[in-house]
Amino acid sequence: MKRDYYDVLGVDRDADEPAIKKAFRKLARQFHPDVNTDDPEAEAKFKEAAEAYEVLSDADSRAAYDHYGFAGLKGRSVPDFSGFGFSDLFDAFFGGGDMFGSVLRDAARGGAWAAGGGPGAAPRGEDLHVTIELELRDAVFGVTREVEVKADVACESCRGTGAAAGTGRESCPQCRGSGRVREVSSLGGFGQFVRTSTCPVCRGQGTIVQQPCETCRGTGKQRRKKTIKVEVPAGIDDGQRLRLTGEGGAGGPGARPGDLYVLVRVNADDRVVREGNDLIYRLDVTMVDAALGAKLKVPALDGDIDVTLAPGTQPGEVKVYRNRGVPVLNGYGRGDLKVLVNVTVPRHLTDEQRELLERLDQLLSAKNYEADESFFDKVRSVFHQ
Ligand SMILES: [Zn+2]
Numbered sequence: 001m002k003r004d005y006y007d008v009l010g011v012d013r014d015a016d017e018p019a020i021k022k023a024f025r026k027l028a029r030q031f032h033p034d035v036n037t038d039d040p041e042a043e044a045k046f047k048e049a050a051e052a053y054e055v056l057s058d059a060d061s062r063a064a065y066d067h068y069g070f071a072g073l074k075g076r077s078v079p080d081f082s083g084f085g086f087s088d089l090f091d092a093f094f095g096g097g098d099m100f101g102s103v104l105r106d107a108a109r110g111g112a113w114a115a116g117g118g119p120g121a122a123p124r125g126e127d128l129h130v131t132i133e134l135e136l137r138d139a140v141f142g143v144t145r146e147v148e149v150k151a152d153v154a155c156e157s158c159r160g161t162g163a164a165a166g167t168g169r170e171s172c173p174q175c176r177g178s179g180r181v182r183e184v185s186s187l188g189g190f191g192q193f194v195r196t197s198t199c200p201v202c203r204g205q206g207t208i209v210q211q212p213c214e215t216c217r218g219t220g221k222q223r224r225k226k227t228i229k230v231e232v233p234a235g236i237d238d239g240q241r242l243r244l245t246g247e248g249g250a251g252g253p254g255a256r257p258g259d260l261y262v263l264v265r266v267n268a269d270d271r272v273v274r275e276g277n278d279l280i281y282r283l284d285v286t287m288v289d290a291a292l293g294a295k296l297k298v299p300a301l302d303g304d305i306d307v308t309l310a311p312g313t314q315p316g317e318v319k320v321y322r323n324r325g326v327p328v329l330n331g332y333g334r335g336d337l338k339v340l341v342n343v344t345v346p347r348h349l350t351d352e353q354r355e356l357l358e359r360l361d362q363l364l365s366a367k368n369y370e371a372d373e374s375f376f377d378k379v380r381s382v383f384h385q
């Protein structure tokens with residue numbers, strides 16, 4: 001069972017941003033695995049706090065969580081800082097300097113701190129990066145895509161244990177299963193400095209094999225092509241990135257898998273452009289339809305829309321259809337569809353056509369051409385912000 005994010009951070013549901021930041025900062029200092037080497041639960045507690053902070057520190061995701069709980073966050077791409085070292089984390093989120101200050105304070109109190117390595121320090125599997133190309137329609141409404149990547153997967157012969165058939169793994173005698181070894185050096189009158197590093201015997205895995213699997217030579221991994229299903233959420237935009245936790249390369253025994261990062265590219269469409277969550281559709285209308293009025297169909301991305309043009313429709317005229325635009329990514333509601341009228345003028349006229357137009361021109365007066373609204377104002381109303 002996942003714990004409520006507000007409970008994790010120990011803040012009220014109406015806590016403001018500084019309070020949330022402060023709560024996370026406190027927990028990070030207490031549980032970041034670079035700092036806390038004594039509590040075996042430290043890493044899990046830190047991650048739980050980091051995830052809660054990721055969600056509650058962002059206004060959109062917090063609103064989604066408040067309304068719909070964990071279900072409201074499905075498919076959301078969140079910034080990942082689980083791999084950050086303690087000082088990197090503080091530099092990135094709270095400004096530099098804090099780390100150094102607290103180390104000196106702790107040392108002066110005769111405390112100890114640790115640096116380097118990670119819990120069960122076996123390096124996690126590699127992160128994978130792929131790019132997918134979508135048509136506008138798929139980006140707007142969401143789509144499931146399969147991507148093929150070459151990645152480390154659990155070895156088939158040993159099921160990822162690295163041990164030969166019929167044998168198993170045993171606790172590493174060097175580090176007694178922790179994957180890490182500690183070196184303690186004195187800082188004179190300022191306490192002691194504990195450096196933790198990856199156990200050289202088990203390479204951080206915490207366990208060793210007596211008889212390695214022949215297929216993977218004990219690594220527990222094999223390089224293979226694998227296919228991963230990517231659920232692209234509705235409303236994704238060009239240049240955005242999704243993170244699929246744990247879908248990267250296998251980590252081998254005692255190590256977490258990496259993550260898969262998916263960069264989304266959206267192909268440009270001839271007739272529709274996206275502006276925020278609005279879609280702007282260019283409707284080409286003949287000169288005659290514009291002058292006489294017409295009923296036309298606009299093939300919007302999710303079905304036709306009937307558009308009625310009044311006689312005397314001008315270029316740059318805009319018709320707005322509420323809630324027919326792009327769904328808000330990981331949110332609620334949709335933008336608008338705006339139909340922008342473009343009047344097309346005939347080319348390559350025959351002699352007869354030219355004569356008829358010249359005749360028409362003689363019959364038209366200035367009154368027929370009276371302008372109503374500025375063309376630029378109308379176009380600006382489409383490309384608002
Ligand atoms: Zn070891």
Ligand SMILES: [Zn+2]
Pocket residue numbers: 155156157158159160161162163213214215216217218219220221
């Ligand atoms: Zn194997």
